[in-house]
Amino acid sequence: MDLTSLRAKYTTKGLDIKDLNPNPFLEFELWFNQAMDAKLTEPNAFSLATVGADMMPSIRTVLLKIFDEKGFVFFTNYKSNKAKQIEQNPKAAALFAWLDLERQVKIEGNIEKISTTESLKYFLSRPKGSQIGAWVSHQSQVISSRSLLEQKFDEIRRKFVKGEVPFPDFWGGYIIKPTKIEFWQGGQDRLHDRFVYELQSDNSWSISRLAP
Numbered sequence: 106m107d108l109t110s111l112r113a114k115y116t117t118k119g120l121d122i123k124d125l126n127p128n129p130f131l132e133f134e135l136w137f138n139q140a141m142d143a144k145l146t147e148p149n150a151f152s153l154a155t156v157g158a159d160m161m162p163s164i165r166t167v168l169l170k171i172f173d174e175k176g177f178v179f180f181t182n183y184k185s186n187k188a189k190q191i192e193q194n195p196k197a198a199a200l201f202a203w204l205d206l207e208r209q210v211k212i213e214g215n216i217e218k219i220s221t222t223e224s225l226k227y228f229l230s231r232p233k234g235s236q237i238g239a240w241v242s243h244q245s246q247v248i249s250s251r252s253l254l255e256q257k258f259d260e261i262r263r264k265f266v267k268g269e270v271p272f273p274d275f276w277g278g279y280i281i282k283p284t285k286i287e288f289w290q291g292g293q294d295r296l297h298d299r300f301v302y303e304l305q306s307d308n309s310w311s312i313s314r315l316a317p
């Protein structure tokens with residue numbers, strides 16, 4: 106299939122350094138709220154890239170659940186492929202592609218587990234079905250059929266039909282602590298605007314414009 110004629114025009118006003126908040130987390134919050142206001146599908150979904158000891162990059166979608174000046178938090182299975190890669194190499198990149206807004210945000214940084222208390226707090230806020238789902242799925246392992254998953258789901262649901270679903274010790278959150286955050290806004294004739302914030306040794310953030 107030849108896609109060479111598939112071409113979108115970027116028409117948005119563009120970005121200027123004077124429009125940017127000196128604090129990249131506040132800039133991200135502004136863009137995130139605009140993605141919410143635009144009613145994008147799952148605006149908190151992002152591509153998470155990790156690289157394990159074999160140096161082969163791996164990427165998948167996860168959902169951002171918390172963000173503040175400490176970093177960006179998502180939840181997953183601590184025995185999954187991504188978790189193994191993070192253990193081997195605690196660095197990650199995250200990409201939010203808000204294409205309807207002609208925007209992307211790219212985040213790079215260090216990644217670590219959040220505390221069990223914080224993971225538990227989020228686990229308790231999840232619907233019961235999702236809590237059971239965390240128990241059922243040995244994420245990233247080969248399984249022989251879907252029916253096995255469904256059987257296990259039923260077993261666990263019956264077991265905890267009355268009481269609370271216990272918190273699985275192999276499940277929880279990771280926080281990406283950024284050292285770089287890049288904001289990209291589409292511009293006319295491929296003259297896009299890119300600004301990268303980089304964390305300095307005194308914990309301040311520099312801002313540089315990058316060529317598109």
Ligand SMILES: Cc1cc2nc3c(=O)[nH]c(=O)nc-3n(C[C@H](O)[C@H](O)[C@H](O)COP(=O)(O)O)c2cc1C
Pocket residue numbers: 147150163164165166167168169179180181182185186187188244245
């Ligand atoms: C929209 C969407 C949201 C997802 N959110 C999560 C998530 O928050 N956590 C998660 O572990 N997997 C999530 N997944 C599944 C992952 O993309 C991936 O299949 C899974 O985490 C296993 O990845 P791994 O084998 O690289 O560890 C999501 C997938 C999609 C399409």
